[in-house]
Amino acid sequence: MYTLDKSIKKKAALIESNYWAYALRSIFASVYLALGITISLYTADKLEHVVPGLGKFSYGFLFGWGLLMILYMNAELGTSNMMYMTVAIYRRVIPTKTALKILATCILFNFVGAVLICFLLSHTVPFSIGHVATDSYLIQGTIAKIAKAPLTQFIEGIFANMVVNIAVFAFLKIKDDAGKAISVIFIIFIFAFFGFEHVIANFSSFSLAIFATGGPVEGMNILSVLSNFLFSGLGNFVGGGLIMGLLYSWLNAQSTVYVD
Secondary structure: OHHHHHHHHHHHHHHHHOHHHHHHHHHHHHHHHHHHHHHHHHHHHHHHOOOOOHHHHHHHHHHHHHHHHHHHOOOOOHHHHHHHHHHHHHOOOOOHHHHHHHHHHHHHHHHHHHHHHHHHHOOOHHHOOOOOOOOOHHHHHHHHHHHOOHHHHHHHHHHHHHHHHHHHHHHHHOOOHHHHHHHHHHHHHHHHHHOOOOHHHHHHHHHHHHHHHOOOOOOOOHHHHHHHHHHHHHHHHHHHHHHHHHHHHHHOOOOOOOOO
16 A cells, blocks of 8 residues: 555656646557557467467467556556545545546546557558458457447456456565566456456557448447447446455555555
8 A cells, every 4th residue: 555655646746747748658558558459469360260269368368468568667547547546535645636637637648549559550561451350359359349238348347447456456566577577467367368348448449440440340339439438437447446446445444464
């Protein structure tokens, strides 16, 4: 909790002193996450044609490198900030107004970053129009996400952000760099392999699907996209903010000995 408090104060100091510097760090988070997503998708498509089922495994394994880049490069990710800012409000580390400003700014510029980086990636050979097959992981995965019921998106969002913030906790607690990398990769594997809903990752995957095909994929429209963002985002907040952030803050207020 002491480490979380330091990180929260650092975020608050940056956004209050230089708003656009904080916004840029939020954009960078989507850049790194999108790079992790694209190598996961591209490798999955290649390996699936070699051994059926291997593509899904490689997708889950490579996905975590995006979060690892975010953590090492001090970028600002909205779903981890759901946990940080809930802790900040409960423990009164910074004013509630500042915490909400941080979270809203982070999510907004995560979206801006996702759209920008995916537009640029759609002009690279692997993800340009005509090079992405309709049966690819990107297209079929996007169709599957859109088709999920709102309750499913919400519940999967809970589990996705629990896993993400467990990985963040592990990264903060482990001192050795090799240990940090191994723990993050294999923890994130859980949610990526199952295909659970992560709203910031969906910013990138949905944008890339649109840009790479020249238009919306099957079942995708403004309502279906916003519905996914809403229910997966709410689930992410419950998983990361309430379960991991609020409950662990409460647990650490109950004892001076058994603390995290």
